[in-house]
Amino acid sequence: TSLATSIGGRTFGNCMMNAAGIRCQNKKDLDALVASSAGAYVTKSATPQKRAGNPSPRMHTLNKGSINSMGLPNNGLDYYLDYVIDDQHKRPKATNFLSVAGTSLADNLAMLHQIQESEFNGFVELNLSCPNVPGKPQVGYDFDRVNDVLDQVFQFYTKPLGVKLPPYFDLVHFDQIAAILNQYPLTFVNTINSIGNALVVDPRSEQVVIRPKGGFGGIGGASVKPTALANVRGLALRLKPAIAIVGTGGILNGVDVFEHILCGASMVQIGTQFGYEGTKLFDRLSQELKDIMNQKGYTNIEQFRGKLKTFD
Numbered sequence: 126t127s128l129a130t131s132i133g134g135r136t137f138g139n140c141m142m143n144a145a146g147i148r149c150q151n152k153k154d155l156d157a158l159v160a161s162s163a164g165a166y167v168t169k170s171a172t173p174q175k176r177a178g179n180p181s182p183r184m185h186t187l188n189k190g191s192i193n194s195m196g197l198p199n200n201g202l203d204y205y206l207d208y209v210i211d212d213q214h215k216r217p218k219a220t221n222f223l224s225v226a227g228t229s230l231a232d233n234l235a236m237l238h239q240i241q242e243s244e245f246n247g248f249v250e251l252n253l254s255c256p257n258v259p260g261k262p263q264v265g266y267d268f269d270r271v272n273d274v275l276d277q278v279f280q281f282y283t284k285p286l287g288v289k290l291p292p293y294f295d296l297v298h299f300d301q302i303a304a305i306l307n308q309y310p311l312t313f314v315n316t317i318n319s320i321g322n323a324l325v326v327d328p329r330s331e332q333v334v335i336r337p338k339g340g341f342g343g344i345g346g347a348s349v350k351p352t353a354l355a356n357v358r359g360l361a362l363r364l365k366p367a368i369a370i371v372g373t374g375g376i377l378n379g380v381d382v383f384e385h386i387l388c389g390a391s392m393v394q395i396g397t398q399f400g401y402e403g404t405k406l407f408d409r410l411s412q413e414l415k416d417i418m419n420q421k422g423y424t425n426i427e428q429f430r431g432k433l434k435t436f437d
């Protein structure tokens with residue numbers, strides 16, 4: 126039973142990896158991912174310079190979930206570019222993901238120029254969906270801006286690139302974003318990011334649970350799976366086959382991985398649950414997914430990827 130997958134002509138031995146932002150901010154975290162059974166890693170979304178992020182408490186654990194308003198704390202692009210290039214020298218056959226999240230178009234273009242000129246040959250994940258930078262809207266909810274960003278990026282960027290999108294909640298929005306994305310030579314689309322600007326209240330203390338933005342933050346974990354599956358499926362049905370889908374959101378167990386793949390995902394990313402369980406999560410999920418595949422008679426994921434049935 127193989128859990129291998131391929132995206133943009135690159136093969137991954139395992140179709141599971143971390144989601145950007147979780148246990149991937151520093152070398153120690155990334156080394157642990159390299160040593161794990163994950164098929165790849167993605168680095169914490171980078172800004173041009175190191176950022177402290179929002180004041181704490183900025184992340185809170187929920188029953189099988191999380192709310193966060195980290196505010197893009199990261200060590201700056203140079204730190205992550207150095208890490209992935211060093212790793213590339215050590216493991217030239219591996220493909221990994223470098224996430225970038227500029228807080229302006231100029232920052233995104235500057236970072237992508239630097240990456241284009243560098244010897245990095247992995248995948249860039251352009252994060253258009255951080256919900257937690259005060260005063261900054263999520264680019265992914267402004268379709269004209271998405272079009273403008275991609276138009277400018279693909280004037281010069283020739284290496285494999287994907288975008289990380291926020292969840293959409295309207296089928297017409299799936300139509301609209303897919304119509305834009307299909308115009309560009311994207312390698313993948315990663316859906317979903319956290320469900321932005323939710324609010325969690327502690328009835329005992331009668332207070333919100335995180336400090337930034339009066340308690341508003343992005344939700345992850347089990348409760349977002351139906352929205353995540355809808356976005357994976359909605360985009361899989363609309364995007365040209367050359368654009369692979371990375372499915373993120375609500376994965377706690379092997380069955381959740383199976384469902385994401387059934388909806389069309391070629392790779393899945395785990396955030397909240399990976400945060401709680403650490404890298405042994407990938408061993409557990411791999412075993413659980415293999416058990417499901419064996420029960421159903423599948424030997425590889427292509428046999429069921431995107432094959433979700435409807436009633437008609």
Ligand SMILES: O=C(O)c1[nH]c(=O)[nH]c(=O)c1Cl
Nearest residue numbers: 194195196197255257319343
């Ligand atoms: O607050 C964050 O750092 C953050 N938090 C999220 O839930 N998604 C993101 O893309 C980012 Cl960049």
